[in-house]
Amino acid sequence: MTLDLDRLRAETPGVANRIHLKNAGAGLMPDPVIAAIKDHIDLEAAIGGYEAEDQEAARIEGIYDSIARLIGAGRDEIALVGNATLAWDLAFYAFDFAPGDRILTARAEYAANYIAYLQVAKRTGAVIEAIPDDASGVLDPAALEAMIDDRVKLISISWIPTNGGLVNPAAEVGRVARAHGIPYLLDACQAVGQLPVDVAEIGCNFLSATGRKFLRGPRGTSFLYVRRATLAGLEPPMIDMFGAAWTGPECYVLRDDARRFETWENNYAARLGLGAAADYAMAICIESIQKRAFALAEALRAALRAIPGFALHDLGPKPCAIVSFTVAGIESAAVKARLHAQGVNVSKSRPNSTLLDAQARSLPDLVRASPHYYNSEDEIARAAELIAEIAAE
Numbered sequence: 001m002t003l004d005l006d007r008l009r010a011e012t013p014g015v016a017n018r019i020h021l022k023n024a025g026a027g028l029m030p031d032p033v034i035a036a037i038k039d040h041i042d043l044e045a046a047i048g049g050y051e052a053e054d055q056e057a058a059r060i061e062g063i064y065d066s067i068a069r070l071i072g073a074g075r076d077e078i079a080l081v082g083n084a085t086l087a088w089d090l091a092f093y094a095f096d097f098a099p100g101d102r103i104l105t106a107r108a109e110y111a112a113n114y115i116a117y118l119q120v121a122k123r124t125g126a127v128i129e130a131i132p133d134d135a136s137g138v139l140d141p142a143a144l145e146a147m148i149d150d151r152v153k154l155i156s157i158s159w160i161p162t163n164g165g166l167v168n169p170a171a172e173v174g175r176v177a178r179a180h181g182i183p184y185l186l187d188a189c190q191a192v193g194q195l196p197v198d199v200a201e202i203g204c205n206f207l208s209a210t211g212r213k214f215l216r217g218p219r220g221t222s223f224l225y226v227r228r229a230t231l232a233g234l235e236p237p238m239i240d241m242f243g244a245a246w247t248g249p250e251c252y253v254l255r256d257d258a259r260r261f262e263t264w265e266n267n268y269a270a271r272l273g274l275g276a277a278a279d280y281a282m283a284i285c286i287e288s289i290q291k292r293a294f295a296l297a298e299a300l301r302a303a304l305r306a307i308p309g310f311a312l313h314d315l316g317p318k319p320c321a322i323v324s325f326t327v328a329g330i331e332s333a334a335v336k337a338r339l340h341a342q343g344v345n346v347s348k349s350r351p352n353s354t355l356l357d358a359q360a361r362s363l364p365d366l367v368r369a370s371p372h373y374y375n376s377e378d379e380i381a382r383a384a385e386l387i388a389e390i391a392a393e
């Protein structure tokens with residue numbers, strides 16, 4: 001399906017102000033997302049917060065359907081959470097680890113997740129092991145298979161890391177996990193909204209993702225998917241009177257759906273924005289989104305390769321819409337600041353956001369440019385031109 005770029009840009013107010021190549025940080029929200037948030041805030045101001053929630057109850061319930069459709073899950077398998085780190089933590093800290101239990105993870109694992117492994121390892125005596133990559137830098141499912149034994153308690157990886165274009169083989173990892181009956185937690189923060197996500201095909205037990213990146217939802221939104229069969233007997237690490245009913249002085253009963261991982265109070269305006277973002281992406285067509293976003297990233301890489309002193313750091317044969325690079329002799333922070341001054345938004349990725357990978361490859365601070373389907377070819381060319389100018393100074 002060909003995307004109507006003019007319409008998509010007309011529906012994205014931010015493109016009038018910036019060349020936004022920062023969708024791995026926070027995507028620009030489109031009109032329907034902005035309207036969903038603002039309308040609900042207006043309603044809360046007009047009639048009261050609880051009254052607005054009651055009045056919009058059907059739309060608020062509909063958010064679960066929207067997220068479920070986005071990832072091929074059931075609505076009862078979705079919990080809405082304030083941010084993706086917390087969503088991931090809620091799943092991870094639900095496990096009871098014992099001394100010697102093995103947690104297998106990716107080399108390009110996200111800092112927040114790895115720090116949580118370290119804390120749990122310190123508390124319980126569990127051990128953390130990174131799954132080796134193949135020669136191209138992609139997690140190697142055969143190496144994972146070779147690591148499996150009775151002590152592997154959890155396989156937990158980032159599908160797309162925070163620091164570059166690498167796309168790990170989420171579904172192949174799922175096949176290994178399922179074959180051995182090992183729980184599989186997938187951090188899909190940088191994947192959701194950028195490429196199709198189907199939890200049945202991936203075979204994960206848990207998946208966490210944020211609303212604000214490639215999905216183009218508001219900040220402070222995320223969701224946790226928990227497979228229905230995994231829910232039985234699963235105790236969230238913390239609960240309140242939303243996730244469980246207080247049924248007697250000595251007892252409580254957990255909800256029987258994934259919302260046992262939620263708590264009582266929520267930002268319903270932001271949640272409605274998240275639901276609108278999922279609907280918006282689905283209406284456009286995620287396969288077409290992926291095709292165009294990946295192609296724009298490739299166009300940027302091609303243009304940048306010509307620059308003397310330029311080095312690309314994306315791993316794997318088919319990198320995604322995250323372009324990570326350095327320019328010799330110029331700090332990445334300075335490249336970012338110079339681009340910002342010219343109206344171009346990019347991020348800087350620090351080595352300790354993916355420490356194992358950064359140490360293995362001796363990576364410095366990287367510039368991270370992450371285009372999306374609503375960027376234009378002209379914007380990519382202009383950004384490349386500016387980077388060439390910065391490099392030439």
Ligand SMILES: Cc1ncc(COP(=O)(O)O)c(C=O)c1O
Nearest residue numbers: 083084085110158161162189210
């Ligand atoms: C791979 C990965 N996982 C998790 C997160 C955390 O998401 P949040 O900031 O919503 O907690 C990020 C954010 O940058 C990320 O890149």
